[in-house]
Amino acid sequence: AGDVTCEKIDVPADEGPTGIAYSERDPETTRDLYVADGIGCHEGNPRRLLAELMKVRKNIAPDxxxxxxxxxxxxxVAxxxxxxxxxxxxxxxxxxxxEDKYMTSAGFIHLDRLAELPCCCAHCSGTSAKEVKDMDKKQRARLLEKHNIxxxxxxxxxxxxxxxxxxLREYVEGRCRHNPALVAMLRLSDAEYDFLEERTALFKPAPLLATTSESLTRPEVVRFARRVQQRYTPPEKDVLLLLPCSARKPYSISMTHSRFRKALGKNLKLVQEVIITSPLGVVPRELEVTYPAAHYDTTVTGYWDAEEHRWxxxxxxxxxxxxxxxxxVAHxxxxxxxxxxxxxTRHSWIRNNS
Ligand SMILES: [Zn+2]
Incomplete structure (x- = not known):
């Protein structure tokens, strides 16, 4: 609601939920609602906007x-x-x-530049761009306001x-493309791994779709790679078998992996299988059914960009x-x-074997 002010919502605690304008000087953390006053000033400055949002979010209770x-x-909004x-x-x-600005999901369009109304809402469907332009200022603003809302x-x-x-993450990665400041915000927020990671679910009941370059830095992907690196202890084997990922998940039910495993027969237990994949990096066979190893899908063209390659x-x-x-053995x-x-890669192996 556009007419909410902090005075109106700042009611005594015994009268239900309370809210207050967030203040750094007077950090109170017991309210139900905090107003990030003045945050709108930073809309065009992604670094500042992100810093302000993170500051408030870190200092107030999660709920x-x-x-x-x-x-x-x-x-x-996404x-x-x-x-x-x-x-x-x-x-x-x-x-x-x-201001005669017509909102669309991809940004404003000035009414002067509209040849048709690209919307089927109740307010646009009964009229045309020409009719709206011909309205008097007040009538026009009222119609545009209803459409914009x-x-x-x-x-x-x-x-x-x-x-x-x-x-939501997949939607945000797609939605931000119309505005360079929003893409910057996505990249800058991914660099704040600790902030995002503790607010990101450990498991999601939906596929993880890796379709943008920022998929490599999303918290679920970085978390998986870090946990493989920091927490995973493989069984002791002399032979490491590197395999490519498969479209089908978990990998072992794919045609290529199941054939390969069948061909290895009883020798399978002598090797440590590790699957190489983008965006997750390396997936030990033992972890192939964990999230998101069994739940991701990525764009496959045969071409890997430099960032994917490096990661x-x-x-x-x-x-x-x-x-x-x-x-x-790298198959x-x-x-x-x-x-x-x-x-x-060769250097890493040799260094650990000399
Ligand atoms: Zn409309």
Missing amino acids: SALYAPNIALPEN MLIYLGVDILDTTRATIAAF AILEAEVALVRQRIRSAS VGECLENFLLKHPYKHI VEDEYRSICDSPA
Whole structure:
């Protein structure tokens, strides 16, 4: 609601939920709601906006609601909610309407530039772009306001649905592309691994779709790679068998993996199987059914970009530095082979075997 103010919601504790404007000087953590006053000023400054949001979110209780006034736009609400905002308002939708700005999920379009109304909401479907342009200023602003609020509310409803279906991150990765500042915010927030990791579910009942370059840095992916590196202890074997990933998960039920395992027969128990994959890095066979190893899907073209190459290569190097093997058999080709065959990978293995 655009007309909520902190005075109105700051009611005595015995009269139900209470809220207050967040203040760094007076850090109180017992309220049900905190208002991130002035946060809208940082909309165009992703670094500052992220820092402000993180500061409030870290200092208030996890179940206290965070209200970010005067900032919600259809293109940024998914990101704001992903980063911990609970309550938004329609202030920007109303201001835009009085500036003849027509909101879409991909940003504003000035009414002058609209040849048709790209919307089927109740307010747009009964009229045309020309009719709206011909309206007097007040009538036009009222119609644009109703449309802008409708499109904003539809976007928030979709975000709620993506939360229910445990796929908000995928939506945020796609949604931010219309605005460079939002892409920056996604990348900067991924660099804040500790902040995101403790707020990211350990398991999600939905596939993890790795379709953008930021999929490599999402907390679930980095967490899996770190845990393989830091916590996993493989059984003691002399031979490491490196295999490429498969589209089918878990890998062992795929045609290629099951044939390979069958061909190895009783020798299978003598080797440590490790699967090389993007974006997870390396997946020991024992962990192939854990989240997200059995739950991810990625874009497969046969081409790996430099970042993917570097990330997966580093995961393999770290694995080889930690666990010594007398022999390594890499049953791989193409990009997988160039990762296994790289000087850094060979160096890691030799260093741990000399
Ligand atoms: Zn509309």
